[in-house]
Amino acid sequence: MSDDCPNVSRCELFPRLKTDSALAFCLEQYCHADFVRCARYRYAQEHRAKPPADLLPNGKQLAEAG
Numbered sequence: 001m002s003d004d005c006p007n008v009s010r011c012e013l014f015p016r017l018k019t020d021s022a023l024a025f026c027l028e029q030y031c032h033a034d035f036v037r038c039a040r041y042r043y044a045q046e047h048r049a050k051p052p053a054d055l056l057p058n059g060k061q062l063a064e065a066g
């Protein structure tokens with residue numbers, strides 16, 4: 001499956017994923033593919049609210065990603 005995440009245009013983290021090479025793997029693994037597994041996408045679905053800015057698609061926080 002390779003669909004773009006419907007939240008690409010409003011996701012706070014998406015611009016950073018595109019410019020930070022350490023996080024670029026997220027684009028292929030989540031944003032442009034398996035977005036239903038993205039922790040940010042799931043958070044938005046479950047809570048009907050914007051996810052925390054530092055929540056990464058793999059469920060970790062930006063600071064931990066190092």
Ligand code: SF4
Binds near residue numbers: 011014031032040
């Ligand atoms: S980080 Fe998650 S919510 Fe944001 S654009 Fe990528 S797949 Fe969608």
